Amino acid sequence: MKIKRIGVAAIALAAAGALTLAGCSSSSEPEAPAGDSTAIITTNGSEPQNPLIPTNTNETGGGKILDSIFAGLVYYDGEGAPHNDMAESIETDDAQTYTITIKDGQKFTNGEDVTSESFVKAWNYGAALDNAQLSSYFFDSIEGFSYDENVDELSGLEVVDDSTFTVTLKQPESDFPLRLGYSAFFPLPEAAWEDLDAFGENPIGNGPYMLDGEGAWKHNERIDLVVNEDYQGDRQAANGGLSIIFYATQDAAYADLQGGNLDILDAIPDSALSTFQDEFGDRSVTQGAAIFQSFVVPDRLAHFGGEEGKLRRAAISHAINREEVTDVIFSGTRTPAHDFTSPVIDGYSEDIPGSEVLEYDPELAKELWAEADAISPWEGSFQIGYNADGGHQGWVDAVTNQIKNELGIDASGAPYPTFAEFRTAITDRTIETGFRTGWQADYPSLSNFLGPIYVTGAGSNDGDYSNPEFDALIQEGLSETEVEAGIEKFQQAQEILFEDLPAIPLWYSTVNGAWSEQVENVQFGWNSVPLYYEVTKSE
Amino acid sequence: MAGYIARRLLQAIPVLLGTTFLIYFMVFAMPGDPVVALFGDKTPPPQVLEAVRERYNLDQPFIVQYLLFLAGIFQGDFGVSFSGQPVSEILAVTFPVTLQLAILAVLIEMVFGITIGLVSGLRKGGIFDASFLVVSLILISLPVFVVAFVAQFVFGIQLGWFRTTVGPGAPIQDLILPAIVLATISFAQIVRLTRASVIDTGGQDFVRTAASKGLSRRRIVPVHILRNSLIPVVTYLAVDFGVLMVGATVTEGIFNVPGVGRTLYQAIIRGEGPTVVSFVTVMVLIYLVINLLVDLLYAVLDPRIRYAK
Numbered sequence: 095m096k097i098k099r100i101g102v103a104a105i106a107l108a109a110a111g112a113l114t115l116a117g118c119s120s121s122s123e124p125e126a127p128a129g130d131s132t133a134i135i136t137t138n139g140s141e142p143q144n145p146l147i148p149t150n151t152n153e154t155g156g157g158k159i160l161d162s163i164f165a166g167l168v169y170y171d172g173e174g175a176p177h178n179d180m181a182e183s184i185e186t187d188d189a190q191t192y193t194i195t196i197k198d199g200q201k202f203t204n205g206e207d208v209t210s211e212s213f214v215k216a217w218n219y220g221a222a223l224d225n226a227q228l229s230s231y232f233f234d235s236i237e238g239f240s241y242d243e244n245v246d247e248l249s250g251l252e253v254v255d256d257s258t259f260t261v262t263l264k265q266p267e268s269d270f271p272l273r274l275g276y277s278a279f280f281p282l283p284e285a286a287w288e289d290l291d292a293f294g295e296n297p298i299g300n301g302p303y304m305l306d307g308e309g310a311w312k313h314n315e316r317i318d319l320v321v322n323e324d325y326q327g328d329r330q331a332a333n334g335g336l337s338i339i340f341y342a343t344q345d346a347a348y349a350d351l352q353g354g355n356l357d358i359l360d361a362i363p364d365s366a367l368s369t370f371q372d373e374f375g376d377r378s379v380t381q382g383a384a385i386f387q388s389f390v391v392p393d394r395l396a397h398f399g400g401e402e403g404k405l406r407r408a409a410i411s412h413a414i415n416r417e418e419v420t421d422v423i424f425s426g427t428r429t430p431a432h433d434f435t436s437p438v439i440d441g442y443s444e445d446i447p448g449s450e451v452l453e454y455d456p457e458l459a460k461e462l463w464a465e466a467d468a469i470s471p472w473e474g475s476f477q478i479g480y481n482a483d484g485g486h487q488g489w490v491d492a493v494t495n496q497i498k499n500e501l502g503i504d505a506s507g508a509p510y511p512t513f514a515e516f517r518t519a520i521t522d523r524t525i526e527t528g529f530r531t532g533w534q535a536d537y538p539s540l541s542n543f544l545g546p547i548y549v550t551g552a553g554s555n556d557g558d559y560s561n562p563e564f565d566a567l568i569q570e571g572l573s574e575t576e577v578e579a580g581i582e583k584f585q586q587a588q589e590i591l592f593e594d595l596p597a598i599p600l601w602y603s604t605v606n607g608a609w610s611e612q613v614e615n616v617q618f619g620w621n622s623v624p625l626y627y628e629v630t631k632s633e
Numbered sequence: 634m635a636g637y638i639a640r641r642l643l644q645a646i647p648v649l650l651g652t653t654f655l656i657y658f659m660v661f662a663m664p665g666d667p668v669v670a671l672f673g674d675k676t677p678p679p680q681v682l683e684a685v686r687e688r689y690n691l692d693q694p695f696i697v698q699y700l701l702f703l704a705g706i707f708q709g710d711f712g713v714s715f716s717g718q719p720v721s722e723i724l725a726v727t728f729p730v731t732l733q734l735a736i737l738a739v740l741i742e743m744v745f746g747i748t749i750g751l752v753s754g755l756r757k758g759g760i761f762d763a764s765f766l767v768v769s770l771i772l773i774s775l776p777v778f779v780v781a782f783v784a785q786f787v788f789g790i791q792l793g794w795f796r797t798t799v800g801p802g803a804p805i806q807d808l809i810l811p812a813i814v815l816a817t818i819s820f821a822q823i824v825r826l827t828r829a830s831v832i833d834t835g836g837q838d839f840v841r842t843a844a845s846k847g848l849s850r851r852r853i854v855p856v857h858i859l860r861n862s863l864i865p866v867v868t869y870l871a872v873d874f875g876v877l878m879v880g881a882t883v884t885e886g887i888f889n890v891p892g893v894g895r896t897l898y899q900a901i902i903r904g905e906g907p908t909v910v911s912f913v914t915v916m917v918l919i920y921l922v923i924n925l926l927v928d929l930l931y932a933v934l935d936p937r938i939r940y941a942k
Contacts, residue, residue, distance in 0.1 A: 141899065142716055143671070143903065144716055145716055152671075152672065152673070223680060223681070223684055224684065225684075226681065226688045228672065228681075231678065241678045241680040242680060294717050295717065313716070313718055313726060314723070314726070314891045314895070314896050314899075316801060339889075340891075342885070342889060342898065342899065343887065345782075346797075346798050346888065346889040349785050349786070349789060349790060349887075352790045353793070353796065353798075355796060355798065355800070512663070512664070513665070514663070514664075514665030514666060514904055515665030516665070517665070517666075517669045517670050517673075517676075518664070518665045518669045519665075520676070521666075521669050521676055521682075531674060532674045534674075553676050553677060553678055554675050554676045555676075556676055
């Protein structure tokens with residue numbers, strides 16, 4: 095889960111921004127730029143929240159940089175399909191034991207070879223409890239992993255020789271190779287272990303780019319990357335480098351794009367959502383993102399347990415007019431949900447049996463609510479908790495109003511001042527209302543949207559949902575070595591979710607981006623980050 | 634004089650201790666666990682949470698955390714941010730930027746504010762006076778972010794006179810536009826303050842005496858009227874300088890100035906105790922020093938003011 099964090103001042107200022115930015119337009123035909131292989135691309139980012147260590151980075155500010163300066167075993171193309179990067183091959187017979195071979199002659203930018211040790215040591219470090227790495231949970235399916243005691247070396251990782259190692263998982267998981275492009279699985283050079291703190295400041299990688307010398311990371315300001323000539327993988331840079339400028343607000347970044355100081359912007363501020371397409375035309379994009387938004391109404395709340403709870407959740411789901419909210423509140427920058435995953439993921443389907451529960455149907459909603467009232471009459475007020483610092487108030491008010499009007503009950507939003515306070519209440523289980531949830535996929539797989547959230551006892555199962563049938567289907571899906579067979583199981587598992595509604599799906603996010611006339615070949619990846627290495631720029 | 638300064642500096646110590654304690658307590662008491670927030674919408678296993686808390690001493694009781702922080706400060710160690718950067722380094726990078734911005738803004742508002750205020754005061758009721766009264770009224774009523782957005786759009790995007798945001802290394806020419814924006818608000822206040830003060834001083838006996846002595850207007854205005862009118866203006870300017878040093882958050886955000894306000898804002902959002910407290914400590918220090926300087930400046934402006942030993 096990568097976290098996007100940008101100044102919320104942007105939201106408060108949105109209105110004023112809209113005032114000043116409206117009426118602004120400049121559209122001239124872009125000339126065909128002949129790509130300059132030394133041109134530096136400038137793009138927006140945010141100050142990494144943590145040192146630049148792959149296993150300790152879980153937000154987009156740092157993730158964007160790491161993806162550019164490191165190369166994992168695999169990388170994802172624009173569609174999210176994995177291709178070998180450092181890996182020569184990743185083989186398995188049973189989806190539980192993997193033999194990974196690394197390509198010959200791959201080097202870190204300090205001249206060290208990329209060996210099986212580079213991966214195994216980095217993964218062991220990331221997994222060890224004592225090291226308190228933010229992404230440690232990525233290794234929890236590897237044999238030997240423990241949350242209860244510190245394990246220095248995972249028994250499931252075994253170095254065979256310099257270019258080969260094996261991974262043994264606790265149980266079969268066929269999407270394991272799909273995860274290996276995520277930053278937590280990147281290798282680290284020997285040099286990292288001398289002083290990891292210093293390394294996090296000036297990381298040495300093996301990716302298409304590298305830091306532009308010591309101190310290239312100018313905190314709170316920017317980071318400068320140049321092309322790594324030694325990188326031999328597919329992600330060959332078509333430009334001379336990348337300057338990621340850290341912005342406190344998206345409005346500032348957008349102003350820079352308009353003012354010609356920025357080449358690519360991957361997040362359009364709210365104030366410009368309705369105008370940026372007119373202004374940038376074919377130099378803008380709106381495409382689906384691997385982000386799923388929902389809200390959870392836990393079983394433990396009064397009137398939401400057992401059969402009664404199922405009826406009430408279905409009634410609430412039918413009472414919400416998702417089309418209207420996405421159009422009016424989000425100006426079409428969200429798309430109504432049809433399942434529990436995301437349309438950009440391989441295997442996505444709009445027609446899973448049971449997904450009718452997401453259709454707006456006030457009559458049925460009232461009927462179901464009345465049925466639930468027959469079991470035990472409703473009393474009190476229905477609330478959806480949210481963090482007030484994240485721009486959620488608009489849609490929460492809209493959705494609770496719809497629920498209120500369609501079901502004739504008292505419904506409202508329950509704001510928490512800060513994100514920290516909100517998440518703490520959820521983690522402690524002290525929250526006594528429904529609450530909003532969101533999930534951004536770490537790797538392009540259906541199971542990443544299902545397993546970590548709805549399996550009994552899973553890390554992010556904030557509603558404490560438990561259904562053995564669902565658990566079994568996810569496990570079966572993961573054990574399938576054939577991708578198609580796995581997808582089928584995951585879809586069956588979703589059928590159960592539609593019945594139980596452990597989370598009520600709302601919509602998928604989209605990524606909105608725009609770029610200057612100087613750059614071409616701008617394509618946004620499955621994870622909403624532009625594929626910078628493909629971009630060409632004329633000067 | 635030296636004794637006065639020494640006493641004032643000694644007084645600063647309990648003030649500093651008190652403020653750091655208060656700020657630390659407030660950050661600590663902020664509801665919500667910053668470590669939980671580090672994981673976004675994802676819920677980490679409790680053991681991992683515990684391990685991360687331990688790493689930043691967040692598992693210790695409040696008083697222990699505070700004493701650890703204080704002990705660090707006395708050794709010149711302001712703690713580290715979540716990104717592993719020493720807070721002292723962040724301070725060293727951001728304060729000069731904000732200092733430049735604040736000095737620029739104060740210079741602009743001082744030069745224009747005092748000049749216009751003086752002329753308005755001397756020609757009370759004239760067309761110049763009337764028009765600047767209206768202008769200052771408009772400027773006072775505009776929120777800073779409106780001025781900033783409009784300035785950015787007009788001068789940055791449309792006319793292209795200035796860079797839309799502050800570029801690499803925060804060069805001084807990029808800071809001019811944000812400084813003008815910051816200056817506009819206080820500029821109006823200074824015009825009014827100077828005007829009122831000049832009118833007031835102009836009617837004093839000593840000015841009339843000077844005039845009847847046959848002194849030229851060229852001598853009376855700067856030496857007798859202006860100098861004696863400056864006390865309230867200097868106080869205001871100093872306070873304003875302090876405010877600019879610590880609180881240009883909105884303007885710094887709009888122009889992406891890598892200064893104190895923006896960094897502090899981000900640290901508050903992320904719940905980074907050490908960064909917030911260190912920044913505020915330095916801010917308090919700046920405030921104390923500026924206040925002391927202002928008090929000393931009074932004596933220069935008005936020789937009747939003396940400081941007891």
